[in-house]
Amino acid sequence: MSKIDLKPRGMMYPAPAVIASAYDKDGKADSCTLAFATMCSHKPPAVMIAINSTAKRKTLKSILERKEFALGFPTIDQVAETDYIGMASGYDVDKIEKVGFTTTKAKKVNAPIINEMKVSIECKVMNIVEVGSHTQITGEIVNIQADEEVIGEKGKVDLKLLNPIVYDDVLYDYYQVGDKIADAFNVGVKFRK
């Protein structure tokens, strides 16, 4: 099987499409869609996001000013809203209002929660580092809010009930999560023998 070399580019599978939100200095809710977002610590629980610092993103400015933000997980039926929030800038338009979303102040941080998100995590900035074109921000997760309808039998958020958006940043396509294929920390046990 021959392999070909491709031009280096940002690449990770699967990527999420989540919505970061923060208050600007006047208390207005900013938001932007992010694919650069992932877990990075269990203790304390933390996520890292990366926002383009060369492109004057309003949400980045607000997160850096406030040092607090929220991340909402849109569902597949909110894909158009998510796409729009990832194209328009808060410098030009009130995106949240435009797509018909509303916000409430988060419980443990001073950041807006988008009410229409079925799961939102509330974060306090722990660390900021410049990585090439992007500002990489680590946020400690200090609270998680979830709609009851996405809580499964185990009392935890159930991926299939949430139905989050899967994003392909290479071909610029949105997907939904497919079927479960195995139990983690279990299916590989057979190789221990």
Ligand SMILES: Cc1cc2nc3c(=O)[nH]c(=O)nc-3n(C[C@H](O)[C@H](O)[C@H](O)COP(=O)(O)O)c2cc1C
């Ligand atoms: C699917 C998708 C993923 C995106 N991921 C990122 C990202 O990870 N980092 C980033 O800086 N911009 C990302 N963007 C672009 C921003 O969301 C976009 O520039 C937004 O308009 C910024 O808005 P603001 O100026 O109101 O903050 C993404 C856009 C889309 C549609």
